[in-house]
Amino acid sequence: MADRTLDASGLRCPMPLLKTKLELNAMSPGEDLEVIATDAGSARDIPAFLNLSSHTLVESTEANGEYRFVIKCGG
Template sequence: MTDTTKILDASGLQCPMPLLKTKLELNAMKPGQLLEVVATDAGSARDIPAFIKLSCHELVSCTESDGCYRFVIRCGQP
C-alpha cells in the first residue's frame, strides 16, 4: 500500500499484544494517517475490528492469507 503511513508488524505476538500495540500506535498518530497492521494471531481477526467499531478510527480493509492477517486502519479524530 503506497499511501500507508506506518506499518506495525505484530507477527508472532499472541493475544492481546497485537491489539495493545495497535492501540498504542494509533494513539501516537495524527488523524487521517493510515496504519497497516500485520498479525499472525487468529484472535486479531476478531479483536482488532471489534476495537475499531468502538473507537473513532476507521477499518479501511481487513484481509487474511495463509494465517497472516492484515488490517489497514485510518486514524480518527479523538
C-alpha cells in the same frame, strides 16, 4: 500505501491489539496504519475495538495465517 506499518507477527493475544492501540495514539488523524498479525484472535479483536473507536477499518485481509488490516486514524 500506509503511513506506518506495525508488524505484530508472532505476538499472541492481546499484544497485537495493545500495540495497535499504542500506535494509533501516536498518529495524527487521517494517517493510515497497516497492521500485520499472525494471531487468529486479531481477526476478531481489532475490528471489534475499531467499532468502538473513532478509527476506521479501511481493509482487512487474511492469507496463509497472516492477518492484515489497514486502519485510518480518527480524530
